[in-house]
Amino acid sequence: MQRYIMLESMTGYGSAEAVDNGVRVFVELRSVNNRFAEVSVKLPRQLLAFELEVRELVRSTFQRGKISASIQVQADQEVDFPLRVNPLKVKACRELLDDVRMAAGIDAPVSLEHVLRFSEIFETGNTVLDNTEWLWSFVKKLLQDAMHKLKEMRRKEGEELSLDFTARIAQIERTLAEISSASQGNLQAARKKLASKAELIAGQDIAYSRDRLEMELVLAADKLDITEEFTRFSSHNKFFLEELNNDESGTGRKLNFLLQEQLREANTIASKSQSAEISQKIVHVKEELEKIREQLQNIE
Numbered sequence: 030m031q032r033y034i035m036l037e038s039m040t041g042y043g044s045a046e047a048v049d050n051g052v053r054v055f056v057e058l059r060s061v062n063n064r065f066a067e068v069s070v071k072l073p074r075q076l077l078a079f080e081l082e083v084r085e086l087v088r089s090t091f092q093r094g095k096i097s098a099s100i101q102v103q104a105d106q107e108v109d110f111p112l113r114v115n116p117l118k119v120k121a122c123r124e125l126l127d128d129v130r131m132a133a134g135i136d137a138p139v140s141l142e143h144v145l146r147f148s149e150i151f152e153t154g155n156t157v158l159d160n161t162e163w164l165w166s167f168v169k170k171l172l173q174d175a176m177h178k179l180k181e182m183r184r185k186e187g188e189e190l191s192l193d194f195t196a197r198i199a200q201i202e203r204t205l206a207e208i209s210s211a212s213q214g215n216l217q218a219a220r221k222k223l224a225s226k227a228e229l230i231a232g233q234d235i236a237y238s239r240d241r242l243e244m245e246l247v248l249a250a251d252k253l254d255i256t257e258e259f260t261r262f263s264s265h266n267k268f269f270l271e272e273l274n275n276d277e278s279g280t281g282r283k284l285n286f287l288l289q290e291q292l293r294e295a296n297t298i299a300s301k302s303q304s305a306e307i308s309q310k311i312v313h314v315k316e317e318l319e320k321i322r323e324q325l326q327n328i329e
Contacts, residue, residue, distance in 0.1 A: 039062045039094035039329050040327055042058065046171070056100050058098050058179045064093070066088050066091060067095045068088060068096050069096070069097050076161070076164065090176050093329045094183075094329065122149070126144065183329070201314050208259075211310070255298050265291045295315050
């Protein structure tokens with residue numbers, strides 16, 4: 030039966046590039062870990078009015094992660110556009126430079142070299158770049174393409190993490206089985222030790238309540254019994270694996286909750302155990318859980 034991986038990482042990259050009507054557009058998306066959805070946008074001047082729409086598009090696809098969106102728009106170098114000078118802008122730049130010269134007390138005159146440093150005095154004659162509605166429609170398609178690629182990369186990263194989690198949970202289950210086997214022998218030994226002490230007390234001329242002694246023996250043995258902890262731990266492991274294939278939002282938060290419960294059971298087993306062997310195995314279990322915790326920080 031095919032297994033569908035639904036887990037998604039918060040780390041990824043997606044880009045899209047195309048040329049239409051002599052305009053080249055390049056869209057780039059980068060995503061890293063973040064507790065919430067944080068979107069930063071870098072747009073060319075022609076598209077500044079669409080910044081909110083870009084943010085909303087990205088947020089509608091990604092629930093968590095710090096995502097940087099960069100959109101570049103320029104005239105295609107392979108297409109020739111008539112280059113011309115804007116006389117009004119040349120005049121404005123010249124007057125601006127004269128004002129700066131006078132304010133700074135500089136006697137040297139303004140030269141052509143100074144004016145040429147203002148790229149604004151040149152126009153390409155590409156009216157398509159100024160058609161914001163057409164340009165936004167073109168950019169939006171590429172943005173959606175880049176988001177799709179970013180989504181795919183985040184899903185692939187999530188698949189690798191899911192396989193790693195599955196392997197670690199399997200290792201934890203094997204270690205728990207070893208602990209369960211060792212705990213049975215530990216419990217039986219403890220019961221024999223308590224029974225031996227009870228027989229010693231019974232053989233002496235000491236007043237005692239046999240019912241109370243038997244109750245104390247039961248309570249002492251119960252404190253060593255970790256059956257309930259094993260049952261809950263196994264249940265958490267089962268739900269953890271099921272959640273890896275859940276396509277609902279908030280998977281990362283649910284997995285973090287289950288991990289906290291797994292750590293709680295591991296600590297309880299360690300505190301109830303009086304065996305050095307079991308304590309050592311619990312350390313291995315907690316090491317695996319810690320590795321899972323570190324990786325979970327990257328899950329959406």
